[in-house]
Amino acid sequence: MDGLVRGSAAIVGAAESDLGAVAASMTPIDLMAQGIVRALDDCGLALADVDGLFCASTQSRFSVMALAEYLGLPDAYTDSTIVGGSSFEIHVAHAMAAIQLGLCHVAVVAYGSTQRTVGRAQASQREANAYETPFRPFLPASAYALAASRHMHQFGTTREQLAEVAVAARGWARMNPAAWDRRPLSVEDVLASPFVSEPLTVRDCCLVTDGGGAIVLTSAERARHLRHKPAFVLGCGQSITHANISSMPDLTVTGAVRSGQAAYRMACMGPPDIDVLALYDAFTINVILFLEDLGFCPKGEGGRFVAGGAIAPGGRLAVNTNGGGLSYCHPGMYGLLILIEAVRQLRGSCGERQVAGAETAIVHGNGGVLSAQATVILGTEAALAS
Amino acid sequence: MLTPRLPAVAGRGQTIRMDRLEASPLAVYTQHLERGELAYQVSRSTGTPVFYPRVAAPRTGAADLEWRISAGLGTVYATTVVHPREGTPYNVALIDMDEGFRLMSRVEDIAPSAVRIGTRVRVRIHPGDGKEPPYPVFTPAEAN
Numbered sequence: 001m002d003g004l005v006r007g008s009a010a011i012v013g014a015a016e017s018d019l020g021a022v023a024a025s026m027t028p029i030d031l032m033a034q035g036i037v038r039a040l041d042d043c044g045l046a047l048a049d050v051d052g053l054f055c056a057s058t059q060s061r062f063s064v065m066a067l068a069e070y071l072g073l074p075d076a077y078t079d080s081t082i083v084g085g086s087s088f089e090i091h092v093a094h095a096m097a098a099i100q101l102g103l104c105h106v107a108v109v110a111y112g113s114t115q116r117t118v119g120r121a122q123a124s125q126r127e128a129n130a131y132e133t134p135f136r137p138f139l140p141a142s143a144y145a146l147a148a149s150r151h152m153h154q155f156g157t158t159r160e161q162l163a164e165v166a167v168a169a170r171g172w173a174r175m176n177p178a179a180w181d182r183r184p185l186s187v188e189d190v191l192a193s194p195f196v197s198e199p200l201t202v203r204d205c206c207l208v209t210d211g212g213g214a215i216v217l218t219s220a221e222r223a224r225h226l227r228h229k230p231a232f233v234l235g236c237g238q239s240i241t242h243a244n245i246s247s248m249p250d251l252t253v254t255g256a257v258r259s260g261q262a263a264y265r266m267a268c269m270g271p272p273d274i275d276v277l278a279l280y281d282a283f284t285i286n287v288i289l290f291l292e293d294l295g296f297c298p299k300g301e302g303g304r305f306v307a308g309g310a311i312a313p314g315g316r317l318a319v320n321t322n323g324g325g326l327s328y329c330h331p332g333m334y335g336l337l338i339l340i341e342a343v344r345q346l347r348g349s350c351g352e353r354q355v356a357g358a359e360t361a362i363v364h365g366n367g368g369v370l371s372a373q374a375t376v377i378l379g380t381e382a383a384l385a386s
Numbered sequence: 387m388l389t390p391r392l393p394a395v396a397g398r399g400q401t402i403r404m405d406r407l408e409a410s411p412l413a414v415y416t417q418h419l420e421r422g423e424l425a426y427q428v429s430r431s432t433g434t435p436v437f438y439p440r441v442a443a444p445r446t447g448a449a450d451l452e453w454r455i456s457a458g459l460g461t462v463y464a465t466t467v468v469h470p471r472e473g474t475p476y477n478v479a480l481i482d483m484d485e486g487f488r489l490m491s492r493v494e495d496i497a498p499s500a501v502r503i504g505t506r507v508r509v510r511i512h513p514g515d516g517k518e519p520p521y522p523v524f525t526p527a528e529a530n
Contacts, residue, residue, distance in 0.1 A: 130412050131438045132490045134514075134521040137478045138468045145466035146480055153464075153503040197478075198467040198499065246480055246490040247438075251464055 001093055001236045001262055007384045009096040010223035010230035013043030013216030014343040019329045020180050021116055022210040028059045029066050031112025035214035036071070043216050044227045045106060050216075052077045052104030054095055055111060056087035058124040058332060067110065077104040083240060084367025085280055087111075088335040089374035093236035095217045105218060109339075112212030113331035120208055124332055132244055138197050141205055143245035143369030144283040145197035150251040151285060152199065157303030159199050163190035165284035166203050166326050168312035173323025175313065175353035180209050181327045204284040206324075211331035215339050220384075231343045232384045234360075235269065235377035237262025245369045252300075255373035256293035256364060263362070263375035264295075271295040274377075275358040276345045277317060278338035280366035281324040287311070290364050291319075294375070318355040321345060335365035339376065346380050359383045411439035414453060419520040424458060424509050426487050427451040437487035458509035459484045459527060467498040477501050481524055495525045 015038030017031035032055055040047060053076045057063040064080035079094050081087055088109055095107035115123035126139060137143065151157045167187055173179035185203065193201035223230035239255030239262075242248045264270055271294065279290040288302030296317065297305040311319035320326075322341040325334045342361035344350050360383045363376045409417075411427075415438075418425035427436040429443035430450040442449050460483040469475045477498035482488050493501040494510070507524035514520045 130416075130519075134512075134518060135478050135490050135492050136468065136476070137466075137490065138470070142466050142468055142478050146464040146478070149466055149503065150464045195467070195469040195475075197469065244490075246488060251480075 001238070001266055004093060004096055004236055004266060005100060006234050006266055006268065007220055007232040009099045009217050010220050010232045011092075011215050011217055011339065011343050011378065012223045012226045012228065012230055013039040013045065014340040015039040015042050015213055016178065016337065016340060017112055017212040019178060019211040019331070020209050022114060024117065026114055026117070026210075028057045028063070028112035028114060028212065029070050031114070031210070031212035032067055032110035032214065033070055035112065035212050036108050036110050039108065039214040039216050042228070045216060047071060047073075049106045050076065050108050052095060052098055052107030054079045054091035054107060054109040056080055056082040056091070056333065057112065059113060059115075059118075077107075083372035085282065085333040085335045086238070086365030086367035086372045086374040087333060088339060089236075089363060089365035089376045090238055092217065092233060092339065092376050093238065093374070096233050096236065099217065099219055105222070107217045108214050109217070109336065110212070110214040111331070111333060111336040113333065114210045115332045116208055116210045129244060132246060137245075140282065140369050141200060142197040144285050145200045146245055147251040147289070147370060148199050148283075148285040151288065151303070154252055155300035155303065157288065159191055160187055161303035161307055162199065162204055162284040162288070163187040164306045164309070165281065165287045165311070166190050168306065168309065168315070169281060169320055169324035169326040171312040172321050172353055173327035175351070176323045176328055179323040179328040180207050200283060200285070206282045206326055206330035206334070209329050209331050211329045211337070213336050213340055215336065215343065229347050229380060231346045231378040232381070233376060234379045234383065235263035235265070235267030236375065237266070238372070238374040240372045242371050243368055248370060252289070254289050254293050254370050256290050256375065259373040259375040260294040260364070263377045267377040267379070269360065269377060274360050274362045275318070276321065276342060276355050276361040277319045278342045278361060278363045279319060280334060280338060280364055281320055281326050282330065282334065282366060284326070286366055287319065289370070290366070294362065294364060313353065321350060321353045321355060333367070335367070338363050338365065342378050346378060407441065411441060415439045416519045418453070418455065419511055419522065422511050424456040424511070424522045425453050426456055426483070426485065428454050435485055435487040437489055454485070456483055456485055456509065460507055460509070460524065462493065462501060462503050462505045462507060463488060465493070465501045465503060479524070481507060489522070491522055491524050493524045493526065
């Protein structure tokens, strides 16, 4: 992402659409529009101020066209890059570039999904692949299960350590009124749940919910005159290593290594500078891989790192404070919701789950089957100046 | 003019390039499977094995891909057991072939949960289900 100027744009508005199970016959574009209106309201801007539209959907073939029509914004600058759940982290980088170049001045990044209401098969049709489909992998879960099998084999990671990730997420979700599942959860509960694709049980897998939302980006200068403390975009990076799991070079090393390095380089920061982590937890193994690949522990140590409640509330690292895709909300593509949580942490508006003194956040999106990795580092005015 | 004029022939009202491929990479791969062979490609310029089959080599873009027949021996790289809502659990595995390419498959003839990473396996061509084309599966190499 050389060419993007550290801190030149900021996220100024953020809001979820309806989450969980939305009203019958709501469409993904309804949810995007709902998120956009709420996010604009959050920052005090109006729809007439918006001249950049960024979105992605598996339920709308030409989603940004549908969104431009719905909102009545024919002249908007548009981008609907779609690489799965990390699309929105990439949209942040693209929106920042567009704002830097003057292609747009107020950009919204939006998402909406009704996958719980319409069913997963309907919401996200799988493409046949002649080299994988005959073997009936249960995708995406089986791909992550293969990665977990390899991590366990190579580094001695255990099912209990995977379960710790789900238990930590639940601990945070219990402090988030918007979370879908707030029931108590133990390591034993996770281990005793039915397998989906070994070694992953249903509690190692993300929720299947409806949901969406939007964020609003503008120039740093304009951001300072709006309602809330801006969340400045300090660093961005991306890496797409494969599309299909059989083409992933090493199942224990993700593209987060390179996306993270690029984001840290742009932000002039490293892992010790990060206060809050929002890591795309479609499956428990994700968090272990991303903690390693983003430099929070050595390769292979992720399982041992998360043990003993280390990433749960009160642990040594604040990871997925909204409760994650595992317990809060996972509407097919979850990457927008982690941006929203990071913005709220930097504003200090997270209530019971607020991380004290949070000045920096790393938001890491994952798309496909560990395929498309994209990292965004956000920071407050103090972090920007440091 | 420096713009090259592509040689073209007329056919059914269309203009087609003379270097048009006669068979897709997948079609050639499937033809080999129908003969009982697991085929892969090697880029002549770099010697790098390529799988799945393509029209050009990744990274270099070289169109010098030669077809080779695998000796059929490999090692389990990663493994899972899928538990469907209905029906019996089954194995899905990634196999590293001795020639240096990897593919998705499954290991048969042993319980799905008995498949271990590192197990040596040998290819067997499954005839395909119904109208599906054949595909490669594996069995433990010691059992053969």
